[in-house]
Amino acid sequence: MRTIGFILCLFFGTSISLAQEKLLSAKDIKKDLDVFVDFLTAHPNPYRFNEKESFDALISEIREESKNGMLSLDFCKSLKEIMALLKDGHSSVSMGREWYEKSRKAYGVTPLRFFMDQNDQLFLLRDLSDSGKIPLGAQVLEINDVPIEQLVEDWDKYLGYETKTFRNVIFPGNISDLLYLQFGNYSSVKIKYKHLKEETVDVENVDLKVLEKKWKEIRKKKQEEEDVKRDKNKPYYFKDLGDGIGYLRILSFSVPDINEYGSFLRKTFKKLRKEKCHSLVIDVRGNFGGWPKVSSKLLHYLTQGHFKTMAMTKAKASAPYKDQFRVIQRYDNNPFGTVFFNHQRHLIDIEGILNAKKDAMMVETSFYNEPPEKMKWEFEGTPYLLIDRKSYSAASSFAATFQCYDLGLIIGEETGGTRIFHANPISIKLPKSEIFARISTTEMLTTCGTDELSGITPHIKSTPSLLDRIHETDSVLNHTKRIIKKVRQKVATENN
Numbered sequence: 501m502r503t504i505g506f507i508l509c510l511f512f513g514t515s516i517s518l519a520q521e522k523l524l525s526a527k528d529i530k531k532d533l534d535v536f537v538d539f540l541t542a543h544p545n546p547y548r549f550n551e552k553e554s555f556d557a558l559i560s561e562i563r564e565e566s567k568n569g570m571l572s573l574d575f576c577k578s579l580k581e582i583m584a585l586l587k588d589g590h591s592s593v594s595m596g597r598e599w600y601e602k603s604r605k606a607y608g609v610t611p612l613r614f615f616m617d618q619n620d621q622l623f624l625l626r627d628l629s630d631s632g633k634i635p636l637g638a639q640v641l642e643i644n645d646v647p648i649e650q651l652v653e654d655w656d657k658y659l660g661y662e663t664k665t666f667r668n669v670i671f672p673g674n675i676s677d678l679l680y681l682q683f684g685n686y687s688s689v690k691i692k693y694k695h696l697k698e699e700t701v702d703v704e705n706v707d708l709k710v711l712e713k714k715w716k717e718i719r720k721k722k723q724e725e726e727d728v729k730r731d732k733n734k735p736y737y738f739k740d741l742g743d744g745i746g747y748l749r750i751l752s753f754s755v756p757d758i759n760e761y762g763s764f765l766r767k768t769f770k771k772l773r774k775e776k777c778h779s780l781v782i783d784v785r786g787n788f789g790g791w792p793k794v795s796s797k798l799l800h801y802l803t804q805g806h807f808k809t810m811a812m813t814k815a816k817a818s819a820p821y822k823d824q825f826r827v828i829q830r831y832d833n834n835p836f837g838t839v840f841f842n843h844q845r846h847l848i849d850i851e852g853i854l855n856a857k858k859d860a861m862m863v864e865t866s867f868y869n870e871p872p873e874k875m876k877w878e879f880e881g882t883p884y885l886l887i888d889r890k891s892y893s894a895a896s897s898f899a900a901t902f903q904c905y906d907l908g909l910i911i912g913e914e915t916g917g918t919r920i921f922h923a924n925p926i927s928i929k930l931p932k933s934e935i936f937a938r939i940s941t942t943e944m945l946t947t948c949g950t951d952e953l954s955g956i957t958p959h960i961k962s963t964p965s966l967l968d969r970i971h972e973t974d975s976v977l978n979h980t981k982r983i984i985k986k987v988r989q990k991v992a993t994e995n996n
Contacts, residue, residue, distance in 0.1 A: 522572040528932035529566035529575060533559065536579055536937060539928050542820040543586060544861065544943045550585045558582050572933050577681060579935060580658040588660045588922045589670075589892065591939045596929075600677060601708075607687050608705030610679065611714075614640065614672040615969055618665065620652050622672070624693070625970055628714050633701045634693050636970050642692035642700075644683055654682060663955060665889045666916030736761065738768045744881075745984060746777040747977075750798070753790030753894040762797055769801045769877035778881040779984045781977070782902075785886050785912060789893025789923075792868060792944075799901060800873045802883050807905050807947070810868040810897060814943040815848075815924065817856035821941050824926045825850050848924070882987070883908035884980055887958060892917040897946045899956040904948035910958040911980050920945050920952035 524532075537559060540546060546555070562570075562578045570578075572595070579593045594600075611629035616622050622640040627633070640648060652671070655678050661667040671678065679686060692700045706714075735752035748768060755761040772780060782798070792809040799807060815821075852862055885908060887899050896917025903910055922940035929936055946956075960983065968975045 522933065523569055524566070524572055524575055524933055525569050526566050529562070529570055532575070532930040532932045532935070533562060533566075535928070535930055536582075539820050539937060539939060540582070541859070542816065542818040542926060542939050542941050543588070543591065544814055544816040544922060544941065546586060549587045554585055555582060558585070572935070573681075575933055576935050577658065579937065583937065583939070584657055584660050586660055586922075586939075587662060588940050589662055589666060589916075590921075590923045590925045591660050592937070594936045596934065596936045600680075603680060603685060604676070604708045607685050608707050609676045609711055610689060610703065611706045611711060612675070612689075612691075612703060614675060615966070616668040616671050618668065620649065620668065622648050623966055627703075628711055628718075629704075629706050631703065633703055634691060634699075635695045637966055638693040638695040640691060640693050641698065642690075643679070644686075644690050645692075646682070651678075651682065662918045662921055663916060663953065665914060665955060666892060669890050669916055734760070734764075736764060738764075738771070740771075740775060740777070741781070741981065743981075743985075744776065744778045744988075745981065746772050746775070746780045747783065748780060748798075749783045750787055750895075752787055753792070753794040753898065755790070755794055758794070758797075761794065765797055765801060766877060769875070769879055772879055772881070773877050778988065779884060780879055780881060781884045781886060781980055781984075783886040783977070784891050784895040784898060785888040785976070786890045787892070787895035788890065789895050789917070792894045792897050795894060795898040795901070796868075796870050799898075799907075800870070801875050801877070801879050802902075802907050803905060804872055804874060804878065805905065806872055807870050807901060808865075808868050809870065809901055809947075810944055811865070811947045811949060812945045813864045813868070814945075815853065815862040815864070815941055817853045817858065817860045817862055818941070819858060820928070820939075821926060822854055822858075825854055882984075884984065885910045886976060886980065887912040887915050887956060888976075889913050889916045889955075891915040891956075893921065893923055896921075896956055897944065900946035900948060903956055904946075909960065909983070910956070911960045911962050911983065912958050912976055913961065913963055914957045915955035918953055918955055919949035 540555070558578070558581055562575075565578075566575070576593060576595050583591055583593045611627055611631075612624060612634075613626040613628065614622050615625050624634050624636055624638050624640060626636065642648065643651060655671060656667070658678070658681060659667065659670055659674070661670060679689060683689075686705070688702050688704045690700060690702050692698065733756050735755065736748070736750050738749075739747045741747050746768075796807075796809045799809070849862065849864075856862060883902075885899060885902050887896075887910060891899060892915065896915035899910065899915055900919060902908065921944050922942065923944050924942040925938040925940050927936065927938040962976045962979045964973070964975050967973070
């Protein structure tokens, strides 16, 4: 049986006030659970990894445990366990941003930033408080007397993901919230670590505003190009690396202005031609996705041939999906005709979904079919693509297309995104608990997909060391420049 609540829990001098937790009645739980179970039907393939019996068992357990009511956070954790069975990184459950922010403002947040390797080992990358209590690069063995191995096992049941590779990206990125789920409100954490020897220290939380100010100072001091672009909401930039090498960084395939993005690409490839660049490094490391259609605008500059950004998509015309559009329709006062939502970037055939039979699968292939298109400043050199375990969703599908059509050399780590994945989530706020949930509605099949559970693997593996990550040394880009040099030398030798 699952432990209910944080009743009478004391930890590191911080008493957890039950007044901060909303106590839900059995009636409230039943109402929200019924809504949530219905919401799960929106997923196009809910039993891909787990049998229906696994979902039913958890749902029954919640109903049994909630006969005397349940705290809202415990109910949220229970729903997280159910959603995690989907093994879908686009589907999740949350208490909501405002709820978490309230806790962070009251208790602060941990200033520690971590990295988790493929062996589930956790290492300290940065301490934003500059306390110096833990050496950078130290391996974290325990948090609040709980071994990391146990924490990984506990956290695993709360988060959706397709591969362990991506899971180990999610864990450090959500460390503050995961610690809260594990220990409740906390103002400090006790860390046992190993460097030259094993040590144990208490690390106090830092005020959220202080931490945000500190981070802005770090970014301002570094003046990184990508941070400047992030601030301007333009998730892309170009740099000339010299020696005939161009560098195109795509931080996200979710662009706020598709026309402005198109103008940026034209200017970039015009410059590549005028500067006579023989090599172009396209970097989608750390890119968590966006819209596959956006990537096609870039791909047209790399090939004159036909290609697909996705092999196929299958959207499920479920009742919850239909309801989302009916809500919009009530506020719009206009009946939908044949509507293609954000048609330059992304397709949702709203009329088709509303008129389809319940749970029918809407198969789409033509929208992602890109006929040959001659671009004025099409790149005539050799493209190189950099990927890593944070390359996810539309970024991994971009890598799949790049690989499928043999557009160049791929360097880095296997992507966190898989060849077949689920996306295009819809959201809901449960009426009684006010818990938020989002769930995928569409199955996405990347081009040339074979093993559906694998990421896109690079032609040349290049992985940053722990020291590279601590000192933010871009060893992969440096490696790529050396590869380009060798390729150029080989071409020159063959031509002579």
